[in-house]
Amino acid sequence: MDGRPPRPLQPEPLALAxxxxxxxxxxxxxxxxxxxxxxxxxxxxxxxQIGSDEGDLIPVRVSVVHRSRLVAETGTGPxxxxxxxxxxxxxxxxxxxxxxxxxxxxRTLSRRTLLRRRTEAAHLPQLIAANVDTLFIVTxxxxxxxxxxxxxxxxxxxxxxxxxxxxxxxxDQVSDPQVWRAQAAALQRDLDVVMVDATxxxxxxxxxxxxxxxxxxxLVGSSGVGKSTLLNTLADKDDEAAQPTGGIRxxxxxxxxxxxxxxxxxxxxxxxxxxxxxxxxxxxxxxSAGLDVLFAEITELAPLCRFRDCTHAHEPGCAVQAAVAxxxxxxxxxxxxxxLDAENRANTPVPTGPRGNKSxxxxxxxx
Numbered sequence: 001m002d003g004r005p006p007r008p009l010q011p012e013p014l015a016l017a018x019x020x021x022x023x024x025x026x027x028x029x030x031x032x033x034x035x036x037x038x039x040x041x042x043x044x045x046x047x048x049q050i051g052s053d054e055g056d057l058i059p060v061r062v063s064v065v066h067r068s069r070l071v072a073e074t075g076t077g078p079x080x081x082x083x084x085x086x087x088x089x090x091x092x093x094x095x096x097x098x099x100x101x102x103x104x105x106x107r108t109l110s111r112r113t114l115l116r117r118r119t120e121a122a123h124l125p126q127l128i129a130a131n132v133d134t135l136f137i138v139t140x141x142x143x144x145x146x147x148x149x150x151x152x153x154x155x156x157x158x159x160x161x162x163x164x165x166x167x168x169x170x171x172d173q174v175s176d177p178q179v180w181r182a183q184a185a186a187l188q189r190d191l192d193v194v195m196v197d198a199t200x201x202x203x204x205x206x207x208x209x210x211x212x213x214x215x216x217x218x219l220v221g222s223s224g225v226g227k228s229t230l231l232n233t234l235a236d237k238d239d240e241a242a243q244p245t246g247g248i249r250x251x252x253x254x255x256x257x258x259x260x261x262x263x264x265x266x267x268x269x270x271x272x273x274x275x276x277x278x279x280x281x282x283x284x285x286x287x288s289a290g291l292d293v294l295f296a297e298i299t300e301l302a303p304l305c306r307f308r309d310c311t312h313a314h315e316p317g318c319a320v321q322a323a324v325a326x327x328x329x330x331x332x333x334x335x336x337x338x339x340l341d342a343e344n345r346a347n348t349p350v351p352t353g354p355r356g357n358k359s360x361x362x363x364x365x366x367x
Contacts, residue, residue: 039214069082070096093131112161133210136167136219211273298312301323305317
């Protein structure tokens with residue numbers, strides 16, 4: 001790659017087929033499996049949300065979020081949208097109803113899933129991607145591989161309701177990639193781990209089970225692990241249309257941010273992929289259910305503890321500590337659970353005040 005930024009999407013003539021009901025009302029929702037919107041992930045879940053008075057609005061999917069406007073996919077090409085409200089209310093992957101005459105986003109449809117994260121500077125969580133079926137957590141077989149950070153991504157996916165898949169890249173640069181695969185698979189019960197060469201067409205074949213017609217995947221991970229390279233392979237992009245890629249520093253496997261904005265792309269197999277910038281930090285907040293799934297072995301042992309509010313640190317009769325002593329639960333696994341649980345409690349706003357007049361207290365400082 002020559003490092004050139006990707007060309008901005010240019011709006012194209014809108015050509016979305018519509019049908020009319022017996023009453024003469026225009027129905028903009030696709031009516032057949034061959035509808036161009038179906039490849040973007042349109043389904044009955046979204047179609048059922050369109051009101052009887054919204055038949056003149058057209059559903060489109062947000063592909064890029066700028067500071068003051070949106071770019072959306074219509075199924076026949078991108079279109080620029082004006083919007084009501086702030087772009088902070090929209091995520092790449094959202095389905096919105098568009099007034100075709102004014103090219104304006106009128107309403108966001110309810111999301112099936114939503115990936116979001118807490119940042120230090122912002123009061124509200126940052127929206128990462130919406131309506132994602134599978135989260136590809138991309139990491140490489142080098143110093144970037146960090147179990148504690150991967151667990152944060154897994155908690156994020158679990159809480160959102162997206163299926164997590166760990167994608168191991170740069171397996172050709174290590175003597176035994178199966179060692180890395182085993183470490184990744186141990187992070188969560190029944191977790192899929194796929195080893196790929198991000199530059200090879202075989203990568204699209206290996207990930208095909210999650211990239212079928214109408215499916216949406218999102219790629220997350222640190223800079224330099226091969227997310228953009230993998231996206232170019234999945235989308236079969238030529239050099240001119242490809243996302244820019246960059247190398248890493250050999251001494252610490254750190255990469256530069258080559259993806260600067262989230263964006264939606266069509267991929268081979270009939271699905272869509274959402275590319276995201278590399279995340280240097282990922283704080284957990286509001287992911288209690290996600291942590292329960294991630295640390296299922298601790299979640300299942302907790303009810304067996306003598307005390308209901310056991311912290312699994314020093315209490316007598318602690319079933320979790322007994323598992324550590326028996327060698328069935330790695331102590332470092334418990335340590336990471338304790339750190340994430342404490343961080344999540346500290347960062348998650350909690351309802352306060354008398355019953356019937358609840359307010360939400362802001363999260364406190366992380367312990």
